Amino acid sequence: MIRIGFLEVGWLDILDVGLVALLLYQIYNVVRGSVASRVFAGYLLVYLVYLLVKALQLHLLTTILGYFISVGALALIIIFQQEIRRFLMLIGKGTNVMNNRYLRKWLFRQPIQPEPVMSLRPVLEACKILAAEFAGGLIVLRKNDDLEKYAQSGEAINATLSRPLLLAIFNQYSPLHDGAVIISDEKIRAARCILPVSDDSDLPTSLGFRHRAAIGMSEATDAAVIAISEETGRLSLAINGQFHIGLGIAELEERLAVYLTEPTQDKKE
Numbered sequence: 001m002i003r004i005g006f007l008e009v010g011w012l013d014i015l016d017v018g019l020v021a022l023l024l025y026q027i028y029n030v031v032r033g034s035v036a037s038r039v040f041a042g043y044l045l046v047y048l049v050y051l052l053v054k055a056l057q058l059h060l061l062t063t064i065l066g067y068f069i070s071v072g073a074l075a076l077i078i079i080f081q082q083e084i085r086r087f088l089m090l091i092g093k094g095t096n097v098m099n100n101r102y103l104r105k106w107l108f109r110q111p112i113q114p115e116p117v118m119s120l121r122p123v124l125e126a127c128k129i130l131a132a133e134f135a136g137g138l139i140v141l142r143k144n145d146d147l148e149k150y151a152q153s154g155e156a157i158n159a160t161l162s163r164p165l166l167l168a169i170f171n172q173y174s175p176l177h178d179g180a181v182i183i184s185d186e187k188i189r190a191a192r193c194i195l196p197v198s199d200d201s202d203l204p205t206s207l208g209f210r211h212r213a214a215i216g217m218s219e220a221t222d223a224a225v226i227a228i229s230e231e232t233g234r235l236s237l238a239i240n241g242q243f244h245i246g247l248g249i250a251e252l253e254e255r256l257a258v259y260l261t262e263p264t265q266d267k268k269e
């Protein structure tokens with residue numbers, strides 16, 4: 001127990017204040033830069049005024065602000081839908097036990113299998129050709145998270161992964177070239193898939209929907225997503241919400257090989 005003037009501060013109080021500070025910091029990180037951050041600041045200000053008038057025992061104003069705050073809490077949930085979803089997804093992703101193979105082994109008594117190393121050769125060769133031809137493409141490489149929901153938004157393929165098949169899919173005359181291809185366990189699971197688009201307002205406005213979809217998918221799952229720009233022929237890679245633009249084939253290969261074989265980690269905001 002520590003005494004500061006008339007205040008008695010216990011270890012639990014310090015823990016409590018620390019946790020609230022951490023929570024506020026995480027909320028700030030999620031809403032930073034968005035219009036919602038201004039709404040949040042406004043709401044916080046009204047709440048502080050409410051606490052002040054309550055302490056000063058201004059009953060009428062306290063009652064009015066009290067109503068405003070309780071209705072405002074509901075309004076905040078509606079206004080912050082996207083941010084709350086992102087925040088919960090962040091927590092859900094970080095605590096997904098199924099992503100941890102050591103925990104899986106301990107829980108289900110399974111022997112630790114070496115992480116499957118997908119042969120990246122067909123993907124890299126196809127990317128190289130698509131980039132050189134300014135053909136455009138969006139390729140999702142599954143790591144641990146289940147991508148079934150996204151695969152079902154497109155056409156099921158379930159064929160062995162190969163460079164000619166990838167090139168055929170992304171050929172501009174192919175009916176499957178729009179949308180994303182999902183690759184899992186050396187198989188092309190589906191093509192023409194619709195991916196979630198990132199609503200991160202910090203992204204450069206020059207990035208179109210293909211690139212935003214790559215980032216959005218990497219925010220929602222632990223998949224690695226390659227975007228090949230039709231406009232510039234640039235290769236980009238999205239991993240855990242981080243976007244690497246304009247990679248060469250060697251760097252793309254290295255980043256993919258490292259990421260797909262390392263154990264899943266929490267996403268960095």
Ligand SMILES: Nc1ncnc2c1ncn2[C@@H]1O[C@H](COP(=O)(O)OP(=O)(O)OP(=O)(O)O)[C@@H](O)[C@H]1O
Pocket residue numbers: 136137138177178179180193194195196197207208209210211212213228229230231232
């Ligand atoms: N949410 C999405 N899911 C899957 N594919 C998408 C999605 N949004 C866009 N695409 C694909 O990206 C293509 C190009 O979209 P857009 O021109 O907006 O992207 P871009 O980022 O500017 O890419 P590019 O540099 O290739 O033009 C679309 O025709 C579509 O095939």
